[in-house]
Structure formats: structure tokens, C-alpha cells
Amino acid sequence: MxxxxxxxxxxxxxxxxxxxxxxxxxxxxxxxxxxxxxxxxxxxxxxxxxxxxxxxxxxxxxxxxxxxxxxxxxxxxxxxxxxxxxxxxxxxxxxxxxxxxxxxxxxxITLMGCNIRFNPVIKEIKQIISDLENRKLYSYRINCGSYLPDWRPDRDYRKIYSAKEGLGGGVILDLIHEIDYAYWLFGKATDIKAYTGHFSNLKINTEDVAEIILKNKENIIGNIHLDYFRVKAKRIIEIITEDYVIEGNLLNGELNILYKDKDINKVLNFKHEEMYEEQMKYFINCVKEGKKTFNGIKDGYEVLKIALKAKKEGYQ
CATH class of the missing domain: 3.40.50.720 (NAD(P)-binding Rossmann-like Domain)
Known part of the structure; x- marks a missing residue:
């Protein structure tokens, strides 16, 4: 090959x-x-x-x-x-x-490079909400932030594509993982509202923060927060259903299911590199077997349209 x-x-x-x-x-x-x-x-x-x-x-x-x-x-x-x-x-x-x-x-065969779909917390949440059947899922919140200059300590952050609008930078496209897995978990957004801008002292010409509100055809309401300026990284999701609340930490593998009278807590141990390795094995296997992937270019297009709408809405 x-x-x-x-x-x-x-x-x-x-x-x-x-x-x-x-x-x-x-x-x-x-x-x-x-x-x-x-x-x-x-x-x-x-x-x-x-x-x-x-x-x-x-x-x-x-x-x-x-x-x-x-x-x-x-x-x-x-x-x-x-x-x-x-x-x-x-x-x-x-x-x-x-x-x-x-x-x-x-x-x-095509695959979008969205390794977060292979995060064990997201994979387990996908299984949990797929098993809800007719039980109600009300809303979700996603919070992802980190400090852009820390991403590549050996390079001047002002010179990487993240800092340049013309190259496709900005927190919405750069952290599109969160929009992607929200699309995977909750389906296509039918209504999108956003507020974005450049509010920090980072020397970039792109947005460094975004608040995105999404609604799908089942009236599930979602909020996605993205930023480039959080000094301590955070990547979490909270989902509110009719019977329980799901809390997932994508950085340390913590997954909590909170019922009214009990909590179920677990830690899904993993190494960051393992997500990329699993993604690679999945893609190569799909190519060898001639099998469509679960995140092909049409999915990437739908996710991109959400992101671009958020960018446009946010700056109005």
C-alpha cells in the first residue's frame, strides 16, 4: 500500500x-x-x-x-x-x-480526522444515549478551552495557522472537534446562534472565544463554549436527560452518571496517543475492506456548515 x-x-x-x-x-x-x-x-x-x-x-x-x-x-x-x-x-x-x-x-473511502470520536468517554456516552430509546434527552453543555501559546511551545503562536484567519484559523474551526462530536451524539443542528470575538490579549487576527447555541429537530438544546485563552485546559461535556445527568471529562477520563438517589462514577484510563492509533487502524481497515467510515466527507461538510454559520452569526 x-x-x-x-x-x-x-x-x-x-x-x-x-x-x-x-x-x-x-x-x-x-x-x-x-x-x-x-x-x-x-x-x-x-x-x-x-x-x-x-x-x-x-x-x-x-x-x-x-x-x-x-x-x-x-x-x-x-x-x-x-x-x-x-x-x-x-x-x-x-x-x-x-x-x-x-x-x-x-x-x-474518506475519513475526517476527528480523533475525539475515539475518546473512550465520548464512545461510552454515545452508547449510553443510543440506549435511551424513548426516554427524553433535554440539553447538553460542552466546554473546551486551553491556552494557545502552550500548544506548540517550540513555535511562535502568532505564526501558526491558528492565529491567521486566511489560513483557516480561529477557535471555531480549530476546535471543531466539539462541534463534530455534538453532531455525532445529537444529530444535525436546525437552529444556530452564536457570539464570538477576539477579547484576550493574544496577538492573533482570529476569534479567540465562541459561545454557540444549537437546537436540533428533537428540540435538544446545546451550548458549546470554545476559547484559546484558558490558562488551565478544560474539555468536558454535561448532558441532562429525563432520568439522570451525564458528566464526562475528556482529559482525565472521568465519567459520572448522576441519578436522583445515586451516582455511578468511573474512570476510563487512556493515553492521548491511543485515540490517534485507534483512528488510524479504523481508517486503514475500512480502506482494505472497502467499507464506508462513520465520519466521511459528507459528515465533515455538515459539521463545517455549522461552524461557518456560527462564525457568521457571531460577528453580526
């Missing part, structure tokens, strides 16, 4: 290392935009995407800046590459329908 990476920044390197750890029967090439980019053992670099694609890769990992995702994915899909698209799908909706048409015409 031959794999091409389009972009080998921080997230691309993570996926590359996981692939090399899990599989010894793969051939890896990479399209690099800069001839001074770091070389990686076992990876042959190309500086022209057409020449790289002429090597007939089976799978493309689209891990370059968000604003370049669709253009790169279209080229890879046209030559028959199955696609792993790092989140978010794009920073706008241009040419996404064209990409979807190519994917469907060529019967390609």
Missing part, C-alpha cells in the same frame, strides 16, 4: 509516526511545498504534487493548512486516492460539492 502525505506539519508528523509504528508494509511519499522542509526517514519527498501523484498512491493524507485542503483533496481524489482529511474540512464551502462528486464517482 502506497500513501502520500500532502503536508507534514505537526499533525501530519503525528499521523506519519503512527503509520510507521503500526504498519511495516507501506510505502510513504510526501508532497512538500518547501525544499528546506525537514526530511523524514523512509519518506521520499516530491516538490510537485502532480509528480507525486504520478507514483500512484492508494491513500492521501490531507494534512496541509486548512485553506488548502479542498484543492489538494480534489487532485488526489481525481487519481483515485482514498482520503484522510484532517479537520476541519476547509475554511469555506468552495468546491466541496465538486470534491464530493469526484469521491462518489470513484467510489473512494
Amino acid at each position: 502506497k500513501i502520500i502525505f500532502v503536508g507534514l506539519g505537526s499533525i501530519g508528523k503525528r499521523h506519519l509516526n503512527i503509520l510507521k509504528k503500526l504498519y511495516d508494509d507501506i510505502d510513504i511519499i510526501a508532497f512538500r511545498s518547501n525544499k528546506n522542509s525537514k526530511n523524514f526517514s523512509g519518506v521520499k519527498n516530491y516538490y510537485d504534487l502532480d509528480k507525486a501523484l504520478a507514483q500512484s498512491p492508494d491513500i492521501a493524507f490531507i494534512t496541509n493548512p486548512t485553506s488548502l485542503h479542498i484543492k489538494s483533496a480534489i487532485k488526489c481524489a481525481q487519481v483515485g486516492c482514498h482520503l484522510f482529511l484532517e479537520k476541519p474540512l476547509s475554511n469555506n464551502t468552495e468546491n466541496i460539492e465538486e470534491l464530493i462528486n469526484i469521491i462518489e464517482k470513484n467510489n473512494l
Whole structure:
């Protein structure tokens, strides 16, 4: 199996290392935009995407800046590459329908790179609420925040894509994981309200905070808080149902189910890297078996539309 990476920044390197750890029967090439980019053992670099694609890769990992995702994915899909698209799908909706048409015409397998769906807390919550049957689910709250300069201590945060609107940065697209798993757990939002802006002293030209209110067709109301300036990271979800409250901490694995007269508490131990490894194994297996994934490009498109609506609503 031959794999091409389009972009080998921080997230691309993570996926590359996981692939090399899990599989010894793969051939890896990479399209690099800069001839001074770091070389990686076992990876042959190309500086022209057409020449790289002429090597007939089976799978493309689209891990370059968000604003370049669709253009790169279209080229890879046209030559028959199955696609792993790092989140978010794009920073706008241009040419996404064209990409979807190519994917469907060529019967390609796609997966959005949303590793939080493989967090054991989210996986267990998905099972719990799937078993609710006719019991009522009322509302949910999601809170995700951290301090942007701490994300990559070896780099100036002002120069990474997160800080640049034109590259697809900003807290809504950057932390789209929360919108993605809300979509997975609770379905498509039919009404979206938001308030966003740049309120901290971070030297970026994107929004650093967002409050998003969502409602779906079952009238489940959700609130998603996202920020770049929380000095101590937090990633939690609370769900209120007719019979109990679910509290999940995605950072430390705590999962609590609170009834009126009792609590059930557990800790789902995991290492952060395991989510990426499970995601990788799932995707490669789907490609080998020709099986559609549970988070393909159409799902990524729906999630992106929610995020873009929130960005637009928030700045009005």
C-alpha cells in the first residue's frame, strides 16, 4: 500500500509516526511545498504534487493548512486516492460539492480526522444515549478551552495557522472537534446562534472565544463554549436527560452518571496517543475492506456548515 502525505506539519508528523509504528508494509511519499522542509526517514519527498501523484498512491493524507485542503483533496481524489482529511474540512464551502462528486464517482473511502470520536468517554456516552430509546434527552453543555501559546511551545503562536484567519484559523474551526462530536451524539443542528470575538490579549487576527447555541429537530438544546485563552485546559461535556445527568471529562477520563438517589462514577484510563492509533487502524481497515467510515466527507461538510454559520452569526 502506497500513501502520500500532502503536508507534514505537526499533525501530519503525528499521523506519519503512527503509520510507521503500526504498519511495516507501506510505502510513504510526501508532497512538500518547501525544499528546506525537514526530511523524514523512509519518506521520499516530491516538490510537485502532480509528480507525486504520478507514483500512484492508494491513500492521501490531507494534512496541509486548512485553506488548502479542498484543492489538494480534489487532485488526489481525481487519481483515485482514498482520503484522510484532517479537520476541519476547509475554511469555506468552495468546491466541496465538486470534491464530493469526484469521491462518489470513484467510489473512494474518506475519513475526517476527528480523533475525539475515539475518546473512550465520548464512545461510552454515545452508547449510553443510543440506549435511551424513548426516554427524553433535554440539553447538553460542552466546554473546551486551553491556552494557545502552550500548544506548540517550540513555535511562535502568532505564526501558526491558528492565529491567521486566511489560513483557516480561529477557535471555531480549530476546535471543531466539539462541534463534530455534538453532531455525532445529537444529530444535525436546525437552529444556530452564536457570539464570538477576539477579547484576550493574544496577538492573533482570529476569534479567540465562541459561545454557540444549537437546537436540533428533537428540540435538544446545546451550548458549546470554545476559547484559546484558558490558562488551565478544560474539555468536558454535561448532558441532562429525563432520568439522570451525564458528566464526562475528556482529559482525565472521568465519567459520572448522576441519578436522583445515586451516582455511578468511573474512570476510563487512556493515553492521548491511543485515540490517534485507534483512528488510524479504523481508517486503514475500512480502506482494505472497502467499507464506508462513520465520519466521511459528507459528515465533515455538515459539521463545517455549522461552524461557518456560527462564525457568521457571531460577528453580526
